[in-house]
Amino acid sequence: MIEARGLGKRYGAVEALAGVTFSCKSGEVYGLLGPNGAGKTTTLRILSTAIRPTSGSATVDGVDVVSNPDEVRRRIGFLSGTTGLYGRLTAREMIRYFGRLYGMTDEAIDRRCGELFETLGMREFADRRCDKLSTGMKQKVGIARTIVHDPRVAIFDEPTAGLDVVTSRSIVDLIARCRAEGKCVILSTHNMAEARKLCDRIGIIHQGRLHAEGTAEELLRQAGVADLEEAFLKITGAGA
Amino acid sequence: MSLRNVGIVFRKELLDIARDRRTLIFMILLPIAIIPLLTLAMGKITQAGIERLQETPSKVALVGAEHAPPQLVEFLRSLDTADSMQAFFGRHLGRLDPFVQGMLMSGMERGAPPPSPADVADALEKAKRVKILEVVPWQAPDRDFNDRAAAAIADRVFDAIIIFEPGFAHAIAEGHGAKYTIVTSDAEERSAVARHKIEGFFELGGRGITHAQLARQGLSGDVLTPIRSRRLNVGREDNFLARLLPYLIILMCFSGGLYPAIDLGAGEKERGTLETLLVCPARRVELVMGKFIVVVLAAIVAALLNVASLSVTLGAGFLEIPGMALRFDAAAAVVTLLLMLPTAAIFASILLSVSIFARSFKEAQSYTIPFNFLIIIPAFFSLIPGFELTPGLALVPVLNVSMALKEIWVGTYRWDAIGLIFGSTLAYASAAVWFCASWFRRESVLFRS
Numbered sequence: 198m199i200e201a202r203g204l205g206k207r208y209g210a211v212e213a214l215a216g217v218t219f220s221c222k223s224g225e226v227y228g229l230l231g232p233n234g235a236g237k238t239t240t241l242r243i244l245s246t247a248i249r250p251t252s253g254s255a256t257v258d259g260v261d262v263v264s265n266p267d268e269v270r271r272r273i274g275f276l277s278g279t280t281g282l283y284g285r286l287t288a289r290e291m292i293r294y295f296g297r298l299y300g301m302t303d304e305a306i307d308r309r310c311g312e313l314f315e316t317l318g319m320r321e322f323a324d325r326r327c328d329k330l331s332t333g334m335k336q337k338v339g340i341a342r343t344i345v346h347d348p349r350v351a352i353f354d355e356p357t358a359g360l361d362v363v364t365s366r367s368i369v370d371l372i373a374r375c376r377a378e379g380k381c382v383i384l385s386t387h388n389m390a391e392a393r394k395l396c397d398r399i400g401i402i403h404q405g406r407l408h409a410e411g412t413a414e415e416l417l418r419q420a421g422v423a424d425l426e427e428a429f430l431k432i433t434g435a436g437a
Numbered sequence: 438m439s440l441r442n443v444g445i446v447f448r449k450e451l452l453d454i455a456r457d458r459r460t461l462i463f464m465i466l467l468p469i470a471i472i473p474l475l476t477l478a479m480g481k482i483t484q485a486g487i488e489r490l491q492e493t494p495s496k497v498a499l500v501g502a503e504h505a506p507p508q509l510v511e512f513l514r515s516l517d518t519a520d521s522m523q524a525f526f527g528r529h530l531g532r533l534d535p536f537v538q539g540m541l542m543s544g545m546e547r548g549a550p551p552p553s554p555a556d557v558a559d560a561l562e563k564a565k566r567v568k569i570l571e572v573v574p575w576q577a578p579d580r581d582f583n584d585r586a587a588a589a590i591a592d593r594v595f596d597a598i599i600i601f602e603p604g605f606a607h608a609i610a611e612g613h614g615a616k617y618t619i620v621t622s623d624a625e626e627r628s629a630v631a632r633h634k635i636e637g638f639f640e641l642g643g644r645g646i647t648h649a650q651l652a653r654q655g656l657s658g659d660v661l662t663p664i665r666s667r668r669l670n671v672g673r674e675d676n677f678l679a680r681l682l683p684y685l686i687i688l689m690c691f692s693g694g695l696y697p698a699i700d701l702g703a704g705e706k707e708r709g710t711l712e713t714l715l716v717c718p719a720r721r722v723e724l725v726m727g728k729f730i731v732v733v734l735a736a737i738v739a740a741l742l743n744v745a746s747l748s749v750t751l752g753a754g755f756l757e758i759p760g761m762a763l764r765f766d767a768a769a770a771v772v773t774l775l776l777m778l779p780t781a782a783i784f785a786s787i788l789l790s791v792s793i794f795a796r797s798f799k800e801a802q803s804y805t806i807p808f809n810f811l812i813i814i815p816a817f818f819s820l821i822p823g824f825e826l827t828p829g830l831a832l833v834p835v836l837n838v839s840m841a842l843k844e845i846w847v848g849t850y851r852w853d854a855i856g857l858i859f860g861s862t863l864a865y866a867s868a869a870v871w872f873c874a875s876w877f878r879r880e881s882v883l884f885r886s
Contacts, residue, residue, distance in 0.1 A: 245716040248880045270718040281709030285456040286449070297445045298717045342713070 198223045198350060198381035199244060203253035205405075206239050213239045215405040216253060221381050221398075223349070226372060228396030229385040230429065236405040237385035238277075241354045244383065245275045258349055258381075271299065274348035278355035280339045284328030288319060288338045291327055292345050299346035306345065313341040316374075317367070333364040340371050351375045353384040357391060369395065389425040403433035438726065442719040446727020454697050454731065463696055464735060468689070468743040494518075494568035495631035496594070501575025501601040505617075506609055509642075512537045513599075516567040526557050536609060539645015540638045565634040570595065575603065590622040596631035597621045612650050676847050683819035683842035685747060686740045687835060690777060691784045691812045693739020694732045695805060698785065701728040702792025703801035715883065725789070725877045729870065732785035737777060769845050775859055776838045779866035783834060784812070786869035790876045796885055819843045831857045834865045 199221040206214040214236040221227035229237045242248045244255055246266035254261065260268045282291055289310060296306035314320050317337045322330055327338060343351065353372070357365035372395055375382045386392050392399050393413045400410045409416055409432045413425060420428035454460045494517055502510045508529065515525035529537075541560040589595050598620040608615035619635055621628040648658050705711035714724060787808055795801035815836035818824055826840040837858040844851065876882055 242712075242884075247712055247715050248884060267718055267720065270716055273716065275713060275716045277709070277712060279709045280713055281707075283449075283453055283708065283710060285453050290449075290452070294445065294449045295713075295717060298442060298714075298719045300718060 198225075199227070199255070199257055199383060201240070201244065201253070201255040204240060204243055204250050204255055205252035206236075206243065206248070207251045212405055214243075214250070217400075217402065217405070217407045218253075219400050219407060219410060221383050223381045224376055224379045225397045226376050226382040226384065226395055228392045228399045229383070229402050230387070230389065230392045230399050231385075231402035231433075232387055235387075235402045237387075237402055238354055239405075240402070241275075241352050241383070241385055245273055245352050246270055271346075272348055273350045273352055274343040274346070275352045276339055276343040276354070276356060278358040278360070282327035282330075282335055282338055282342075285326060287324045287326055288330070288334075288341075289323045291338055292342050295342050296345045301346060309345055309347070310341075313345065317341055332361070333367065336360065336364045337367060340367065344371075344375070348380070350381045350383070353382070355385055355387075357386070357388070389429065393425055401429055401432050408432050438720065438722055442723040443726045443730070446719065446724055447730050450697075450701055450728055450731040451734070454700060454735070457700070460696060460700075460735075464693055464739050465742060468739065469746045473746050473749065490627055490630045491634075492566060493627070494566035495596040495627065495634055496570050497567055497631060497635070498571040498573065498589075498595050498598045499569055499601070500573050500598060501603070501605075502572045504575060504601040504603050504605040506534060506536075506606045508534045508537055509609075510572075512540065513567065513638075514569045516564060517569070518566075519561050522561050522564060526561075530557070535645045535649035536642035537645070539648065540642040565637065567631070567634055567638075575601065586620050587622055590625055590628050596625070596628045597635060599635060609646070612646055679843050679846045680820050680822065682744060682747070682846065683839040684816050686744045686773075686777065686842065687780065687816040687839055688813065689743035690736045690740035690781050691788075691809070693743075694736030694781065694784050694788050697735040698732045698788035698792045699795075699798060699801040699805070701731065702789050703795040703798050704792075706793075706795070707797050711883065721877045722874045725874045729782075729785050729789060729873065732789060733778070733781045736781040736784055737774075740777060740781070768850075769848075772845050772850075772855060773842060776841055776855075776862065779859070779862040780835065780838050782866035783862070783869045786866070786873040790873045793877060794882050794885070815839065826851075826854055828854075828857065832861045834862060838862060 201220070202218050203216045204214055204218070205212070205216050217236065217240055219227065229240060231237050239248070243250045244257060244262060246262050246269050249263055254263065256262065257269045258272045260272065262269050283294075286294065292310055292313070293303070293306050296309065297303075301309070310323070314323050317340065319334070319337050319341065322334050327335065330338065351372075353368070356368045356372070360368070372382055372384070376397075384395065386395075396413070398410065398412055399416060401408045401416065409419060411419065416428050416432070417423065417425065420431040422428050422431060497513075499505075499510065499513065511529075512525060515521040533541075541557075541564070586598060590597075600618040600620065602616045602618070605615050605617060617639065619632055621632040623629045623632070647661065651658060651660060705714060715721070788805065791804045791808065792801045795804050812835060815833060816839045818836050819839040819842065824840070826837070826844070830840065831837045831854050841855055841858045845855075
């Protein structure tokens with residue numbers, strides 16, 4: 198579903214990403230684990246077509262992100278931890294706006310809104326302005342916005358960073374639902390526990406390079422330690 | 438480019454800014470209510486201040502009153518109140534010296550008949566008030582006279598000092614060569630007002646003397662003005678409103694687009710909505726165009742509202758201001774709109790480009806300041822009297838539109854120039870829009886960190 202081959206990104210003399218290769222199948226949750234500045238956000242921005250790679254290539258659902266970004270965008274839902282909302286629009290208007298931009302008809306949007314509001318428990322605040330919502334409600338609006346067009350691929354950049362337990366729980370549920378629906382999910386995190394809990398496979402990324410890849414157990418075995426944090430430090434050599 | 442997507446973005450952005458209270462205040466309420474009110478209030482306050490200064494008796498000291506005719510001194514002393522003036526007239530009516538009569542009667546064009554009681558009543562009503570506080574004998578000014586006088590005026594002891602030089606009364610009787618000195622500090626407004634009042638009295642007094650002399654020789658006052666000019670202007674008058682409004686409409690157009698542009702560009706970054714928007718299937722050019730149209734609309738609406746409210750403020754309707762008549766008919770409205778649309782497009786492109794480059798609202802606000810000056814300077818040319826539009830200047834953006842509007846609003850249509858200006862402005866606008874759209878595709882602009 199997602200294939201990244203030797204992705205690289207240079208900003209002048211700075212190499213933010215130095216050849217990252219990995220893949221993610223449908224029904225699988227793949228996590229990019231690494232500290233701040235490791236290249237996680239850059240990777241996800243390339244996959245979501247926000248920026249172009251300076252080397253390497255990537256396909257999403259078989260479509261090339263550089264040569265055919267418009268097609269790729271139709272197939273992905275993108276949510277970052279810092280995703281904001283338009284405060285002066287209501288939750289429904291916000292979701293409808295993006296639904297329309299994804300080419301959905303108003304009837305299709307209304308139908309989908311009905312489902313999403315039901316499952317996410319958003320009915321009571323659907324017509325309230327976004328700037329009047331609590332953090333948890335806002336997060337739900339962001340989630341509904343991300344999957345309004347029922348994308349085959351979901352990309353989450355630091356989805357639970359800075360969120361409280363209750364709110365991050367709704368994200369965890371969303372990721373589980375996406376997997377159950379057979380979507381391909383890719384996310385980034387610097388939280389080891391979260392990566393272990395959410396992801397089928399984890400890629401350890403550090404200083405723009407992918408250092409190791411596998412299930413949490415495989416990574417622990419490979420590093421010969423019992424704790425993912427230890428494994429991370431050992432694999433990247435950052436602790437030495 | 439999908440027009441559907443442009444429409445989706447346009448409608449959303451319009452709804453978004455229409456719900457913003459700041460937009461309503463800055464774009465609609467401020468121009469239509471506050472600017473006229475402020476102008477009116479400022480005018481009233483200024484006028485009230487001037488009137489108060491005129492009506493308050495100016496405090497004056499007389500030096501060397503013994504050199505002046507007694508009736509003149511008595512008259513000056515009576516200027517304090519209407520009652521004291523009434524008393525003065527009671528004593529002297531029918532025996533007024535010609536210069537005192539002149540001082541009172543500004544309308545003494547034809548000889549100097551004794552004033553009627555109605556004239557006197559009128560003069561009492563209109564007379565400027567002066568209060569003589571102190572009368573001191575003449576002395577030659579010593580070295581620190583100026584300093585002492587300045588200090589007395591600054592301390593509000595006096596507003597002015599009148600000094601009658603020796604021989605003043607004699608010269609008055611001779612009919613020429615009478616000299617007095619008026620000491621004021623023009624830095625103090627009340628002192629300057631006192632000087633105007635006193636100079637006015639003596640000027641009229643001098644005229645009274647001349648008229649009396651002429652009357653003695655059997656001549657009318659008309660001999661003083663052997664040639665009179667009459668003005669007949671058959672062309673258009675210099676029209677201040679026509680020069681001011683283009684400048685204002687251009688400025689308001691720019692500032693009207695400013696806030697929405699910042700909200701639609703830097704606002705997306707600040708709210709963290711930009712990335713989400715960029716990875717949706719709508720193409721960049723569609724996003725830009727939707728936003729761009731909203732900014733153009735806001736700029737045009739702001740300009741029109743401002744000009745409309747200012748016109749009303751300046752004189753209740755375009756066509757009824759004497760000396761400021763504008764020919765603002767349907768043709769003028771259409772041409773104005775045709776010229777302002779591409780101008781607004783240039784502004785909107787610049788503002789959106791600056792706004793999307795900025796990382797935050799605040800940054801966008803400071804980045805737009807230099808552009809403000811860049812617009813003000815060429816727009817200002819409409820205000821310069823006698824500045825003419827040449828074919829070369831017709832290609833200078835903003836300046837050309839400002840000059841063209843000035844001509845159109847007094848009814849001058851030079852279609853070749855208008856065509857050139859419209860064409861060049863449209864070309865600049867297209868370039869600006871193209872730049873803005875490509876600017877929105879640059880990673881280094883969208884993801885600055």
